[in-house]
Amino acid sequence: MIYRRVALIGLGLIAGSIALAAKRRGLAREVVGTARTAETRATAARIGLVDRVTETAVEAVEGAELVILCVPVGAMEAVAREIGPKLAPGTVVSDVGSVKQAVTDAVAPHLPEGAVFIPAHPLAGTEHSGPESGFATLFENRFCVLTPHDAPRDEVARYRQFWEGMGANVDEMDPAHHDRVLAVTSHVPHLIAYTMVGVADDLRRVTNSEVIKYSAAGFRDFTRIAASDPTMWRDVFLNNTGATLEILGRFTEELFALQRAVRKGDGEHLHDYFTRTRAIRRGILEAGQDTDAPDFGRVKKD
Amino acid sequence: MIYRRVALIGLGLIAGSIALAAKRRGLAREVVGTARTAETRATAARIGLVDRVTETAVEAVEGAELVILCVPVGAMEAVAREIGPKLAPGTVVSDVGSVKQAVTDAVAPHLPEGAVFIPAHPLAGTEHSGPESGFATLFENRFCVLTPHDAPRDEVARYRQFWEGMGANVDEMDPAHHDRVLAVTSHVPHLIAYTMVGVADDLRRVTNSEVIKYSAAGFRDFTRIAASDPTMWRDVFLNNTGATLEILGRFTEELFALQRAVRKGDGEHLHDYFTRTRAIRRGILEAGQDTDAPDFGRVKKD
Ligand SMILES: NC(=O)c1ccc[n+]([C@@H]2O[C@H](COP(=O)([O-])OP(=O)(O)OC[C@H]3O[C@@H](n4cnc5c(N)ncnc54)[C@H](OP(=O)(O)O)[C@@H]3O)[C@@H](O)[C@H]2O)c1
Numbered sequence: 001m002i003y004r005r006v007a008l009i010g011l012g013l014i015a016g017s018i019a020l021a022a023k024r025r026g027l028a029r030e031v032v033g034t035a036r037t038a039e040t041r042a043t044a045a046r047i048g049l050v051d052r053v054t055e056t057a058v059e060a061v062e063g064a065e066l067v068i069l070c071v072p073v074g075a076m077e078a079v080a081r082e083i084g085p086k087l088a089p090g091t092v093v094s095d096v097g098s099v100k101q102a103v104t105d106a107v108a109p110h111l112p113e114g115a116v117f118i119p120a121h122p123l124a125g126t127e128h129s130g131p132e133s134g135f136a137t138l139f140e141n142r143f144c145v146l147t148p149h150d151a152p153r154d155e156v157a158r159y160r161q162f163w164e165g166m167g168a169n170v171d172e173m174d175p176a177h178h179d180r181v182l183a184v185t186s187h188v189p190h191l192i193a194y195t196m197v198g199v200a201d202d203l204r205r206v207t208n209s210e211v212i213k214y215s216a217a218g219f220r221d222f223t224r225i226a227a228s229d230p231t232m233w234r235d236v237f238l239n240n241t242g243a244t245l246e247i248l249g250r251f252t253e254e255l256f257a258l259q260r261a262v263r264k265g266d267g268e269h270l271h272d273y274f275t276r277t278r279a280i281r282r283g284i285l286e287a288g289q290d291t292d293a294p295d296f297g298r299v300k301k302d
Numbered sequence: 303m304i305y306r307r308v309a310l311i312g313l314g315l316i317a318g319s320i321a322l323a324a325k326r327r328g329l330a331r332e333v334v335g336t337a338r339t340a341e342t343r344a345t346a347a348r349i350g351l352v353d354r355v356t357e358t359a360v361e362a363v364e365g366a367e368l369v370i371l372c373v374p375v376g377a378m379e380a381v382a383r384e385i386g387p388k389l390a391p392g393t394v395v396s397d398v399g400s401v402k403q404a405v406t407d408a409v410a411p412h413l414p415e416g417a418v419f420i421p422a423h424p425l426a427g428t429e430h431s432g433p434e435s436g437f438a439t440l441f442e443n444r445f446c447v448l449t450p451h452d453a454p455r456d457e458v459a460r461y462r463q464f465w466e467g468m469g470a471n472v473d474e475m476d477p478a479h480h481d482r483v484l485a486v487t488s489h490v491p492h493l494i495a496y497t498m499v500g501v502a503d504d505l506r507r508v509t510n511s512e513v514i515k516y517s518a519a520g521f522r523d524f525t526r527i528a529a530s531d532p533t534m535w536r537d538v539f540l541n542n543t544g545a546t547l548e549i550l551g552r553f554t555e556e557l558f559a560l561q562r563a564v565r566k567g568d569g570e571h572l573h574d575y576f577t578r579t580r581a582i583r584r585g586i587l588e589a590g591q592d593t594d595a596p597d598f599g600r601v602k603k604d
């Protein structure tokens with residue numbers, strides 16, 4: 001047992017997976033949780049997702065050693081403002097938001113002096129959401145990035161253990177750097193996948209049923225991405241604007257160069273480009289970060 | 303048995319898979335094959351990929367009832383020019399090129415009067431290539447598009463049986479329409495995946511090792527695509543220029559609109575867009591074209 005009581009604010013995919021993993025691995029004696037709507041709270045209570053469901057966030061954090069904010073990035077500040085005044089000194093506060101600088105800036109000012117703030121981002125998810133989508137193995141063998149800033153080292157070590165106990169590999173990083181890395185490896189890839197699916201959906205000369213039928217040829221995983229929660233992703237882009245726009249700028253620059261090569265019939269440019277990109281794939285395979293079963297970073301239920 | 307002798311020109315992923323599937327399913331009494339380099343021919347002979355390896359394409363097509371061109375799209379014309387004069391009347395000639403209009407235009411003029419030309423495109427592949435990458439189940443439950451134009455219906459029906467025998471679902475289409483559909487479902491998605499990987503590889507502020515390490519978060523399947531054969535994909539873009547540029551134009555238009563929404567903080571636009579793209583995913587699931595195991599249209603060896 002690492003924490004006596006853990007409070008989860010929000011009871012969706014990530015909170016549900018934390019609750020199930022923490023209980024299965026014996027990392028918390030009690031897991032308490034709350035969600036915005038009565039419906040989600042009722043579902044969580046019915047399926048026994050947490051030990052206790054409270055009506056409000058303020059009730060949830062009462063007596064908790066660890067509080068994790070598991071709501072969309074854009075909702076973090078309001079939650080922090082609500083619970084801040086009620087947090088006992090020494091409480092560890094964390095979040096699981098996919099953006100770290102904006103969440104840190106939004107949450108930190110509302111926490112009392114004695115609270116220990118350790119933002120986190122587990123690099124694991126599926127395209128499903130809600131209280132029934134969580135599962136205990138979601139974080140196994142996935143990275144979890146902490147951006148602890150100046151939190152006491154012993155508390156950071158303890159919180160690391162919590163994530164490692166759920167099977168994650170934990171790394172520490174500066175929040176701005178996290179946002180830049182994730183813009184490349186996750187945020188912009190998601191935006192272009194959403195775009196590509198939008199284009200397909202718009203076409204009149206190729207029917208939707210054809211797109212659907214022949215989607216096996218490369219497009220299908222884009223549609224999986226484009227089925228992810230709209231609120232979560234809206235908030236990611238609204239809160240990682242700088243890095244997203246920077247990487248998008250690079251992306252369109254490169255795309256235009258390739259487009260020009262296609263238009264001009266410059267096979268050498270295309271061949272060179274396609275040869276160069278092979279190396280990075282080799283690196284990923286060598287780093288043991290992929291198997292023969294691609295999943296676009298998503299995990300299956302066990 | 304559907305054909306007595308099948309000749310495969312080219313002995314890579316697709317040809318190898320045809321050879322193995324046709325023999326396993328008893329669709330051809332003899333499969334003969336040839337490749338450009340002595341090395342590939344020697345490998346194919348050593349692993350018994352086909353019944354007989356010939357030195358030249360002309361030798362391979364001698365006495366064949368069905369000849370399938372399994373070389374990159376840009377190499378189809380030269381092969382057709384070489385074998386055309388040697389084809390017996392009634393020989394069925396096909397190809398497996400990922401582009402259909404350009405291949406049809408390049409190959410047809412070189413075929414003799416009595417030959418039956420039925421272009422084909424199996425929508426199946428992996429990122430691997432070469433004579434050792436083929437496997438007998440590659441086409442199972444995948445679509446194979448035929449663009450038979452005015453080929454005799456009985457010969458089309460017979461050739462359909464050949465692909466159905468290998469486990470494929472066969473559809474017929476006009477070649478230009480095929481190219482437009484595939485531009486959306488395969489060619490442009492591949493181009494933007496190549497681009498995204500190129501961008502990541504170029505960045506100096508995010509290291510390659512970080513990109514590799516955290517690639518689980520959405521980017522990884524892009525790298526799989528970007529490991530595909532450079533020659534094959536160069537030829538696809540050089541030969542499906544019109545449809546590629548048309549879809550790319552639509553793509554950048556949509557991307558710019560989303561980029562503007564990110565810059566302006568227009569959450570409503572983003573949320574609406576991300577909500578709309580969910581529907582197409584539902585369609586794909588309902589059409590039975592995906593399971594919980596994404597693979598970017600690629601197939602695993604059994
Ligand atoms: N899904 C992923 O792939 C993934 C991966 C890593 C990190 N994350 C991050 O994890 C966080 C949660 O994501 P999730 O996938 O678990 O989402 P989810 O399944 O949609 O759950 C979100 C939870 O937040 C609550 N909520 C939503 N809006 C709220 C608001 N305005 N005020 C208070 N509560 C609100 C919801 O309550 P109701 O159900 O009552 O509406 C729900 O319980 C997000 O910050 C996301 O960026 C997600």
Ligand SMILES: NC(=O)c1ccc[n+]([C@@H]2O[C@H](COP(=O)([O-])OP(=O)(O)OC[C@H]3O[C@@H](n4cnc5c(N)ncnc54)[C@H](OP(=O)(O)O)[C@@H]3O)[C@@H](O)[C@H]2O)c1
Nearest residue numbers: 312313314315316338339342373375377399400427431432
């Ligand atoms: N891979 C896929 O995902 C996929 C899917 C559907 C359709 N296709 C289409 O199938 C065709 C073959 O692809 P593949 O994946 O099987 O490729 P592959 O594994 O690279 O094999 C290509 C074969 O073509 C030969 N070849 C290459 N260049 C040639 C040239 N200039 N002249 C004569 N022969 C040449 C090669 O001979 P050497 O080995 O001796 O060089 C090799 O035997 C392409 O038209 C492609 O568009 C591919």
